[in-house]
Amino acid sequence: MNYPRTVLTTCAWMMFFGVSSFAAAQTAPIKQDDARNPYGRIHFNNDKGEEKCTLAIPATSQIFNFGASNQYCENNMVSTFWLENIPSATLIQFYENESCSDAKTDDNFFFKLKTVKQPTEWSSATMSIDELRRSSAGELIPKKNTRVEDAHVGSYFATRNLNERLSCVYIERSQPVN
Structure with missing residues (x-):
């Protein structure tokens, strides 16, 4: 040998x-490391109620483009969400388009939410993306400790279900004042 x-x-x-x-x-x-994240998570489920993915709240801010091949959450796959242990004044924005665009066009929708309680905890009580269409800017979502900052549903989506159309999420955690 x-x-x-x-x-x-x-x-x-x-x-x-x-x-x-x-x-x-x-x-x-990219799989979110939930165990090490001190800022909470957003859980996403599909139409069958099965958890599809979670997003860890970032230390400052982050865009999650579900259409990108390196993302843990899949494009157009989530229908409902719930919040777990999220700090007050955290901005959570949901978009139909992959660019997280605020364009108020006929073929776009978005919802901008802000938590109002420390911590915001929904204890597995989900809310559908489509349910958000009933919310108006400035309105507090009942029993969710979350305020709608802005919302837009274009005419193309007027009669279409918004579930399983989510493509982008932007999250910005409020920074403590020193």
């Missing part, structure tokens, strides 16, 4: 698998 050749072959295989694992990790979807 040729010992140096065996060692060289083994090292080559280990390097190949190491590089392959690294490459796979770089293209895998």
Whole structure:
């Protein structure tokens, strides 16, 4: 047996698998690390009530484009959501389009929400994206400790269900005053 050749072959295989694992990790979807997040989470379910994904509230702000291949949440797959342990004054914005656009056009919808209690906790009581269409700017969502900052539902969506059309979420956590 040729010992140096065996060692060289083994090292080559280990390097190949190491590089392959690294490459796979770089293209895998971003899964939110819920256990280490002190700022709470938004849970999303599909039409069947199955949890599809969660978004950890960022330390400052973050855009989650569900159409991007590296996102944990899938585009146009969520229907309901609930909030868990989210700080007061956190801005949560839901958009139909992948660019998180505020355009008040016929073919767009968005909802901008802000939590008003420390912490905002819905205890698994979900709300559908479509239910948000009944809310007006400045209105407090009953029993949710969440205020609607702004809302728009374009005429294209006037009679269409808004569930499973969510493509982008923007979250901005209120920063403590020092």
